[in-house]
Amino acid sequence: MTKTTEIRVPANQIPVSRRADASIAVVGNPNSGKSTLFNRLTGLRQRIGNYPGVTVERHIGTLKVGERSLELVDLPGTHALSAHSLEEQIAVDVILGHMEGTATPDGILAVVDATSLYQGLYLVQQLLDLEKPLVVALTMSDAAELEGLKINISRLTAKLGGVPVCPVVATSGQGVDKLREELARITEVQPPEPGKTWPELTAAARELASMCPETVRLAEVERLLIDGPTEARQGFLARFGEGAEARLQELRDRLFGNEPPLASEARVRYRWVREVLDEVVQQAPPFYGWQARITTWLNQPVPGTIGLFLVMAIVFQAVFAWATPIMDLIDSATSVLGARVNAALGDGALASLVADGVIAGVGSVIIFLPQIMILFLFIILLEDSGYLARAAYLMDRAMRSVGLSGQSIIPMISSFACAVPGIMATRVIPNRRDRIATILAAPFMTCSARLPIYALLIAAFVPAQSVGFLNLQGLVLFGLYIFGIIMGILTALLIRKTALRGPKPPFALMLPEFRRPNLRTVLMQLLGRAKVFLRRAGTVIFSVAVVIWALAYYPRSDDVAPFVEQQQQAAAAGLSGEELNAALSKIDNQAAAMQLEQSWLGRAGHFVEPLFRPLGWDWRVSSAVIAGFPAREVVVAVLGTVYAVGDEADEATLSGRLQAARWPDGSIVFTLPMVLGLLVFYACCLQCAATLAVIRRETNTWRWPAFAWLYMTAIGYVGALLVYQLGT
Amino acid sequence: MKRNGSTLASLRKGQKGVIASVNAADPQVQRLMTLGLVEGAIVELASAALGGDPMEFRLFGRGISLRQEQARHFAVSPVAAGGD
Numbered sequence: 001m002t003k004t005t006e007i008r009v010p011a012n013q014i015p016v017s018r019r020a021d022a023s024i025a026v027v028g029n030p031n032s033g034k035s036t037l038f039n040r041l042t043g044l045r046q047r048i049g050n051y052p053g054v055t056v057e058r059h060i061g062t063l064k065v066g067e068r069s070l071e072l073v074d075l076p077g078t079h080a081l082s083a084h085s086l087e088e089q090i091a092v093d094v095i096l097g098h099m100e101g102t103a104t105p106d107g108i109l110a111v112v113d114a115t116s117l118y119q120g121l122y123l124v125q126q127l128l129d130l131e132k133p134l135v136v137a138l139t140m141s142d143a144a145e146l147e148g149l150k151i152n153i154s155r156l157t158a159k160l161g162g163v164p165v166c167p168v169v170a171t172s173g174q175g176v177d178k179l180r181e182e183l184a185r186i187t188e189v190q191p192p193e194p195g196k197t198w199p200e201l202t203a204a205a206r207e208l209a210s211m212c213p214e215t216v217r218l219a220e221v222e223r224l225l226i227d228g229p230t231e232a233r234q235g236f237l238a239r240f241g242e243g244a245e246a247r248l249q250e251l252r253d254r255l256f257g258n259e260p261p262l263a264s265e266a267r268v269r270y271r272w273v274r275e276v277l278d279e280v281v282q283q284a285p286p287f288y289g290w291q292a293r294i295t296t297w298l299n300q301p302v303p304g305t306i307g308l309f310l311v312m313a314i315v316f317q318a319v320f321a322w323a324t325p326i327m328d329l330i331d332s333a334t335s336v337l338g339a340r341v342n343a344a345l346g347d348g349a350l351a352s353l354v355a356d357g358v359i360a361g362v363g364s365v366i367i368f369l370p371q372i373m374i375l376f377l378f379i380i381l382l383e384d385s386g387y388l389a390r391a392a393y394l395m396d397r398a399m400r401s402v403g404l405s406g407q408s409i410i411p412m413i414s415s416f417a418c419a420v421p422g423i424m425a426t427r428v429i430p431n432r433r434d435r436i437a438t439i440l441a442a443p444f445m446t447c448s449a450r451l452p453i454y455a456l457l458i459a460a461f462v463p464a465q466s467v468g469f470l471n472l473q474g475l476v477l478f479g480l481y482i483f484g485i486i487m488g489i490l491t492a493l494l495i496r497k498t499a500l501r502g503p504k505p506p507f508a509l510m511l512p513e514f515r516r517p518n519l520r521t522v523l524m525q526l527l528g529r530a531k532v533f534l535r536r537a538g539t540v541i542f543s544v545a546v547v548i549w550a551l552a553y554y555p556r557s558d559d560v561a562p563f564v565e566q567q568q569q570a571a572a573a574g575l576s577g578e579e580l581n582a583a584l585s586k587i588d589n590q591a592a593a594m595q596l597e598q599s600w601l602g603r604a605g606h607f608v609e610p611l612f613r614p615l616g617w618d619w620r621v622s623s624a625v626i627a628g629f630p631a632r633e634v635v636v637a638v639l640g641t642v643y644a645v646g647d648e649a650d651e652a653t654l655s656g657r658l659q660a661a662r663w664p665d666g667s668i669v670f671t672l673p674m675v676l677g678l679l680v681f682y683a684c685c686l687q688c689a690a691t692l693a694v695i696r697r698e699t700n701t702w703r704w705p706a707f708a709w710l711y712m713t714a715i716g717y718v719g720a721l722l723v724y725q726l727g728t
Numbered sequence: 729m730k731r732n733g734s735t736l737a738s739l740r741k742g743q744k745g746v747i748a749s750v751n752a753a754d755p756q757v758q759r760l761m762t763l764g765l766v767e768g769a770i771v772e773l774a775s776a777a778l779g780g781d782p783m784e785f786r787l788f789g790r791g792i793s794l795r796q797e798q799a800r801h802f803a804v805s806p807v808a809a810g811g812d
Contacts, residue, residue: 080762118788119764147789263752266761274768277788295791299775299784393793396782406782503756510763511784511791 020062020071022187023103025095027127028111029119030077031386031512033139035059036521037111037170038074041180048528058102065184072109073102079119081126082227082262085430095130096220107133107186114144114151114167115513117281121273124160125197130219133189134163135182141167141175143515148284156280161192171518194218197272198265201225204251211247212240225252226261294514298390308394311387312413315378326370334363349553357549360637362542366534371417371448373530379410379425380525384517388428389509402489403496405429406509408438412488415445416481419691423698424529433500437492439695440708443686444488446481449633453682454480456636460655461675476679483683487715548601548627548634552641557598564591596641601627605642615681615717616674616724618663625681632687673727677720685716736765736785737799739773745804746770757801763792770807 028034039046042061059074075094076087090099097104110127112120127134138144144151157165164182168175182189195202205221220236229237229245237244256264298304338355345351382388388410396406404412407429415422422442429435446454454477462473564587571583596602597619605623612622620642628635636654643657661669686692686709695705739745747769752758764787765771772786781796 082762116788116790118790122762122764149789260752260755260758262755262758263750263761266758266764267766270764270766271768273764301776301778304775305778393782393784394777396793396795397777397779509782509793511793513791 021068022106023071023073024063024107024109024183024186025091025105026072026074026109026111027091027095027123028077029079029113029116029123029510031389031510032077032111032113032116032120033170034077034111035074035525036518037137037139037168037176038072039521039524040170040173040176041183042072044524048531060102063180063183065180068184070183070186071103073105078123080123081223082265092223095127095132096217105132107135107183107189109183109186110134110136112136112138114138114141115147115149117151117277118270118273119510121276122269125269125272128160128163128192128197129194129202129222131191131194131217133186133191134160135179135186135189136160136163136165137179138165138167139170142169142172143513150282150284152280152282156276159276159280161196162190163192164189171516198268200255201268204255208240208244208247208251211244214239216240224248225255226265228252228261292513301394304390304394308391311382311391315375315413318374318378323370323374327367330363330367330370334359334367352553353546353549356553357546358542360545360549362545369530369534372421373526375414375417375421376526376529377522379414379421380522380529381517382410383428384515384522386512386514389511392428393509393511403493404438404441405431405434408434408441408492411438411442412445415442415447418447418449419443419445419688420694421529423691423694426698433496433502436699436704437495437500439698439704440495440711441488441492443688443691443708443712444484444491444684446484446683447688449631449688450480450682452633452636454679456639456654456658457675457679460658461670461672480679480683483680487684491711545631545634548630551601551604552596552599552627552638554600555598557595560591560594560598563594564588592641593643596623602642614725615677615720616669616671616728617678618661618669620661621669621678625687628687630687630689632682632685635682635687671728673724676727677723680723681716681720683716684712684719686712734803735800736771736773736794736802736804737783737796739771739785739804741773741775744770744772744807746807747802748805749803751801751803754801756798760794760798760801764788765792765802771802771804 026034026038038059038061041063045063046059046061048057048059057076061072061074063070063072073094075091078085078088078091080088081092081095082088093099094102095105095108108127108130110120110124112124124134124136138151138153141151151167153165153167157163166175166179166182168179170176201222202218204225205218208225209216209218209221216236216239224233224236225248227233229248237248252261255261298307338359341355341359342351345354379388382391391409392406394406395409399406399408408426410428411422411425413422414425419442422445423439426435426438426442429438458473458476462476465472467475567587567590568584571580571587575583597606601623602619604626605619608626609617609619609622612625617625620639624635624638624642627638639658640654643654643661658670663669692705692709695708696702699705736745736747747765747767749767750757750761750765752761769787774784774786774791776783782793783796783799784791784793785799786792
């Protein structure tokens with residue numbers, strides 16, 4: 001495996017001997033097969049990191065051709081080089097050498113989908129003005145053939161001013177060797193002459209550039225003319241000296257008149273693209289393969305919508321059913337390992353730290369890995385096959401009516417397994433407001449970590465009677481799922497009407513044809529995402545698990561040891577065999593409960609009891625709830641400890657203890673209103689440090705995770721209060 | 729804005745039209761123009777989601793989906809016979 005660490009030194013400061021012979025930026029439209037080609041060229045020699053300060057991933061890979069070593073930078077997929085979206089800005093910054101920590105590219109590899117030349121050539125045309133060596137890879141040339149497209153390569157090269165064009169099939173590797181050779185000599189390729197496609201713009205750029213005492217890139221001046229003196233370009237404009245701003249305005253007036261410059265650019269450039277296509281492409285009658293037939297069928301609204309629900313049901317089922325055996329395996333492996341450690345290290349702080357803190361903590365992360373991997377596998381498959389875009393298209397209207405957009409559907413479904421991958425999946429949503437609204441709604445979906453506590457409380461306190469042909473317990477569980485969905489929708493509506501009020505974002509979605517996903521690409525993406533999850537979420541949950549362990553372990557109580565000794569002696573005197581063993585383990589459990597009441601966590605439970613008293617919780621429930629704030633899945637284990645049933649709390653024992661729990665005055669603690677309130681609390685409350693960490697990572701600020709935490713905790717508290725007070 | 733039979737939003741399924749003019753004042757519309765929805769482009773309505781919105785168009789053989797309110801910014805005229 002190659003190193004995946006991020007380079008922190010700006011690449012231009014790395015000694016030349018360690019640098020690649022040339023750095024090449026890989027640019028292309030979304031869905032152009034760019035990532036597949038990038039993976040085909042660089043294999044596992046990749047480093048994945050982030051661009052500084054943003055959540056856009058940076059992939060850098062190495063390509064060896066004979067003696068030469070080339071560094072390939074895979075830029076985010078873009079349709080154009082304007083400054084519309086974050087991805088486009090990053091692409092522009094990297095290409096122009098303004099991106100901190102990324103070497104100025106020596107050349108550009110433009111990836112163009114042969115079946116989508118119309119939009120591909122628009123981007124290529126912008127790249128032609130950059131005065132950098134350029135190589136064009138025509139991907140999916142096999143699919144183009146099936147569609148009856150005949151592309152005259154030599155004529156296309158001529159139209160592009162001599163730029164090499166290599167038809168490739170990235171999935172099979174066809175044509176890739178020729179592309180490698182072209183890339184190896186990219187620094188010897190003459191950059192194309194700018195001004196071929198839009199002479200007026202280039203002439204105006206030359207005129208403005210002549211005012212500047214320094215040498216400036218013509219391409220950058222062209223962007224300045226089109227985008228205007230934006231804030232980001234003020235520094236650049238200042239280099240031109242006196243009167244430049246006025247001259248810029250004159251030139252823009254001359255070029256664009258009253259038209260919006262971006263509209264003019266689109267009109268001029270697409271006119272050129274249509275001329276090129278007329279000369280280069282011949283359309284023969286297409287061959288309709290299975291992809292086309294599926295597309296036609298799913299294009300109809302009713303079968304398409306039914307198909308979407310079927311796909312969602314399969315994903316949902318797979319995440320729950322397929323993951324369970326592996327999760328059980330991990331669960332028993334961690335308990336066995338914990339027991340072994342306890343046996344090897346004896347009692348004492350170290351053994352407890354390793355077994356209850358480290359192993360249990362790490363285990364609580366790894367146990368979600370199977371679900372997350374299965375979910376990611378499906379998302380990547382759906383994304384690669386082109387279905388994800390269609391799902392967004394079909395669900396757009398429904399999601400829009402609740403203040404989200406079609407692209408929110410996948411993150412929301414994902415969150416039923418775990419909000420962490422769900423929130424990571426919001427990256428497909430281009431609009432920031434929509435994205436944050438989705439991120440805030442996602443944690444309300446009933447995740448798998450909520451299930452253990454739901455299962456415990458429902459089994460113990462909801463009678464197993466039938467309601468019609470349904471079971472009341474199942475109905476309550478279903479109700480909790482629905483409740484979560486409603487809360488999520490209300491949250492999205494509320495936030496889009498208040499803090500994130502804004503115009504409805506444009507919804508322009510390219511709907512790619514169906515394609516067979518490429519196994520190699522799928523596996524590499526899966527591996528990459530699993531690593532990211534384990535590293536980011538793992539560190540947080542792990543440290544929090546250790547902190548909770550310490551709070552429950554310290555301070556050690558002086559009263560426990562004498563009590564244990566006395567009880568053990570009494571038991572040893574009166575009992576033997578099985579009975580003695582049973583008595584001894586009961587004593588251990590009582591000791592653990594005494595210790596917990598004495599610990600910081602137990603004291604905290606007592607301390608906050610008045611706050612939770614109106615909800616009907618005693619100090620035991622309160623301390624379990626506190627312990628559950630970093631990771632809600634620990635709450636059942638903590639309840640097990642407080643109610644002194646030991647670590648291996650089997651549910652029947654724990655339910656019995658909960659049912660028997662009494663207030664000092666003898667009244668029942670777990671009344672039905674209290675239990676329902678507790679369920680509502682768990683349905684709402686954001687008790688998950690991993691989710692908070694991932695919200696922080698995806699929004700790049702602590703504001704949103706802080707807001708989400710306060711908001712959801714407040715709703716959970718008020719909800720539990722209402723249910724308890726109205727019900728009692 | 730909407731006049732019957734004159735914008736992308738009023739195309740019938742399978743019907744083609746050539747974009748005659750674009751109301752480009754809106755930055756969101758300019759964004760769509762950079763995707764190739766400009767004067768002279770031939771567009772066909774391929775399908776619509778439940779309720780007729782959003783709509784899926786074919787543009788040079790590729791699918792692109794727009795909401796109705798956006799499609800209304802693009803005036804279309806009929807394609808000359810035999811043209812494609």
